[in-house]
Amino acid sequence: MLKFDEQKQIDSVNGALALRPEIEKVVDEIQNRGFDAIFFIGIGGTWASSMQVEVYMRGRSSIPVYVENAAEFLTTGNKRFTKDSIVIFSSVTGSTSEMVKAVDKAHEIGAKVFGFIDKPEAPMVKQCDWCISYPMNEQLKFYMVANRLMYNNGEFPEYDKYNAEMEAHLAQALVDVEKEADEWAADFAKKKYEYFRANPDMPHYFVGSGNQWGATYSYAMCYWEEQMWIRTKSITCPEFFHGMLEIVEAETPVTLFIGEDEQRPLAERVKNFLPRICKNYTIIDTKDYELKGISEEFRGSISHLVMHAVNNRVDAHMEAELCHPLEIRRYYRQLDY
Amino acid sequence: MLKFDEQKQIDSVNGALALRPEIEKVVDEIQNRGFDAIFFIGIGGTWASSMQVEVYMRGRSSIPVYVENAAEFLTTGNKRFTKDSIVIFSSVTGSTSEMVKAVDKAHEIGAKVFGFIDKPEAPMVKQCDWCISYPMNEQLKFYMVANRLMYNNGEFPEYDKYNAEMEAHLAQALVDVEKEADEWAADFAKKKYEYFRANPDMPHYFVGSGNQWGATYSYAMCYWEEQMWIRTKSITCPEFFHGMLEIVEAETPVTLFIGEDEQRPLAERVKNFLPRICKNYTIIDTKDYELKGISEEFRGSISHLVMHAVNNRVDAHMEAELCHPLEIRRYYRQLDY
Structure with missing residues (x-):
């Protein structure tokens, strides 16, 4: 890998x-x-x-x-x-x-x-x-x-159980996500690269909510824009329905991040709607990953880490496709401003 | 008009x-x-x-x-x-x-x-x-x-003076902004339309902060995306420097909203930086409008209304350029989702 x-x-x-x-x-x-x-x-x-x-x-x-x-x-x-x-x-x-x-x-x-x-x-x-x-x-x-x-503050009685699980299983669960995602990520990166070469101006849309929102916003901006120099727009799931949906057409590239916290239903609404107006969408759902040793009730609290692990694989393959080392910056910390 | x-x-x-x-x-x-x-x-x-x-x-x-x-x-x-x-x-x-x-x-x-x-x-x-x-x-x-x-709450001792000014002058000041902006807006809309026709995939970037952030976000999404079906991305002025700047090049269409509240310096930083990497940018600065009868100290509190007045003129001309009535929606409230 x-x-x-x-x-x-x-x-x-x-x-x-x-x-x-x-x-x-x-x-x-x-x-x-x-x-x-x-x-x-x-x-x-x-x-x-x-x-x-x-x-x-x-x-x-x-x-x-x-x-x-x-x-x-x-x-x-x-x-x-x-x-x-x-x-x-x-x-x-x-x-x-x-x-x-x-x-x-x-x-x-x-x-x-x-x-x-x-x-x-x-x-x-x-x-x-x-x-x-x-x-x-x-x-x-x-x-x-x-x-x-x-x-x-008396709001997390499962604290000891939670930590025991994370300390025993989180690290392995996250590398397992990377291994499981790698083949898919290679294919996704290849398709994204091909789309980008054919449509260099088109923004790639990223949609996500809850603890996926920080993941969505920073993935689009700190990785694709800052490191890959590919245009993106990120939006939360509920806001998608209040404006952005109107510029989605059959070939618009949309990637939806679905996590397992309490805002999952907001992402599911986008998931159910997208196929009606778009065929160039991708769904990354943390639920598709096993996370061995992590209880159902705690999965939502690490959904953003799972998504990050999946995206690590996408980044590695995008870097190879683009032939563009991700540590280069055009302007950031290269100029005074 | x-x-x-x-x-x-x-x-x-x-x-x-x-x-x-x-x-x-x-x-x-x-x-x-x-x-x-x-x-x-x-x-x-x-x-x-x-x-x-x-x-x-x-x-x-x-x-x-x-x-x-x-x-x-x-x-x-x-x-x-x-x-x-x-x-x-x-x-x-x-x-x-x-x-x-x-x-x-x-x-x-x-x-x-x-x-x-x-x-x-x-x-x-x-x-x-x-x-x-x-x-x-x-x-x-x-x-x-x-x-x-x-x-x-004892935090606005100028309340009576403020209201007296607004009630006497705000309405006229805002229509004066529209009249003053109209010729510029017609030209801006023409250029934006031409750019859009030549580059239909390219997002139009809108940057703004403080009380301009709500204006920037909603103008990009509720007007350009939802009503005009033109791709946009909006970003705050400080966040512009933490990722988005890397995808700006000479011909990237960027519009910066500058208001007069306390976040003005964040917009001025973008204003000073943009010309070094881009020549296709537009600055809309509320300071360029007279706002007769409104004291200097109160101007910042209505910067978002001034920007809205300017953008009203842009919208009117964009609608004419696009030949696309702004009240049509493709999906919003047209489908169940």
């Missing part, structure tokens, strides 16, 4: 899950100190991950948890953000200028900041009141925070 | 502004009763308007005001939504199924509902605890609610 190191990926996920005692210590301290609200702040891909953890908690927890885009926080601000608020964020490089400034602003207001920064040597590590440095697995880290917050 | 009835538009805006005593009565009653949070709930265009009023209040008011997408509220729900919460929404027809169900759900929880429904005969009017029926001007109605909420 292209660009696939099974053991490395298993170790990566297990290493993230092994952060649990560290994460619990920070979260317990935050909840023992007290706070008025928790703000997940991000920009670009980290904003998308923030949206995923917020929608995960929204229906489950009375803890006031909000998402802020760092650039909006710096300009519009938020009057409900106070000295008793908590910022949680993730950054790979620890150098994104909007995030550096947002953390400074949070501190000026008197709030406390909990950061996940991949690079332990980033100066931003010292900016945080609490910081955990471990590479990748941003969404998993955020959900681990969410789970502990809800457990401490 | 095409599809332009100056007196009718002046009367429409002034009629909305004249709702103020009715709106104040409802808002005062809501604040006297007390509440834990206010949720603006919408879907499609009304969700976009909800985002506009939320961002307007976010930096100005400590009142807990949130936006919910109706379909997400029906599936994920929100644990912070309680019997003491207030729903505010707007609906033209009063028949959007997600909204009808969302109001039912809010009532089941015990919350109260304040609706603006254009059609007084809609059955949904009776579903509301408070309802005001007056056609169009949704964004203006929402901002009138916001202004009263903030005034009562």
Whole structure:
């Protein structure tokens, strides 16, 4: 398999899950100190991950948890953000200028900041009141925070069972998804590449909701646009029916992400409608993957990780089809702006 | 001028502004009763308007005001939504199924509902605890609610001056914008139409932030996609720099909406960057319009209405160029789904 190191990926996920005692210590301290609200702040891909953890908690927890885009926080601000608020964020490089400034602003207001920064040597590590440095697995880290917050708040009685399952099975289940998806992904990438060569201007549409929305938004923008230079548009499932449906025709390329959280019915509505007006659609449904060892009741909470695993395979094959190394950027961090 | 009835538009805006005593009565009653949070709930265009009023209040008011997408509220729900919460929404027809169900759900929880429904005969009017029926001007109605909420909360001392100015000058200022924009809009529509005919697959990009984000999102989706059947993608100004910029090239059609609220600097950053990588961009800046009688300090609060007035002219000319009546839908409300 292209660009696939099974053991490395298993170790990566297990290493993230092994952060649990560290994460619990920070979260317990935050909840023992007290706070008025928790703000997940991000920009670009980290904003998308923030949206995923917020929608995960929204229906489950009375803890006031909000998402802020760092650039909006710096300009519009938020009057409900106070000295008793908590910022949680993730950054790979620890150098994104909007995030550096947002953390400074949070501190000026008197709030406390909990950061996940991949690079332990980033100066931003010292900016945080609490910081955990471990590479990748941003969404998993955020959900681990969410789970502990809800457990401490009496909203997650299955916490121990949940963690036992994840720690025993998640890493293997995700590499199994990649192995299972690979052949399909090679074929999908080939068809997408051929379509793209014949129709270079046409946007590829991605539709998804719930914890798939962050996946949909960031996959379309951070992977296809930023890394592959292919036009995309992403939209949530309910919003698809309030405008975007009108530009879908028989040959319009639409990919629907279906997960297993409580917004699944919104995706199923799109799934049922699409074939009536389109024949160039693809459905990626996390339900098609086994996820050995993971209980039915917990599958929805990792749907976005399953979709990410499927898309890892698509990316590997798209890179090969395009003959375009995905680490090149035309403008991002190449120019000052 | 095409599809332009100056007196009718002046009367429409002034009629909305004249709702103020009715709106104040409802808002005062809501604040006297007390509440834990206010949720603006919408879907499609009304969700976009909800985002506009939320961002307007976010930096100005400590009142807990949130936006919910109706379909997400029906599936994920929100644990912070309680019997003491207030729903505010707007609906033209009063028949959007997600909204009808969302109001039912809010009532089941015990919350109260304040609706603006254009059609007084809609059955949904009776579903509301408070309802005001007056056609169009949704964004203006929402901002009138916001202004009263903030005034009562001691956050808008200029309330009387603000209303005096708006009631004396807003309606005329907006029709003046339309008259001033018309020639430019005819030319813009002609160029856009020509580009579209030559490049029918290419999405037209719309970029905007702050109270322009709702305008950008809904203009791209509810007008160009839904009414004109032209592909679009909309993005906020800060997110433009976190992915989308990579697919912009010399001939990519990008339209930037610049308003005068506190997120203006985010749009100016895009404005300064665009010419370096693109020559097919258009900037619509509300600052270019006089808005006679409106103080500098209040201009930002109506930037989205100014942009809407400019876009009214674009729509009129696009309809003529396309020879495609904007009221036709292919699928929306034509099929069951």
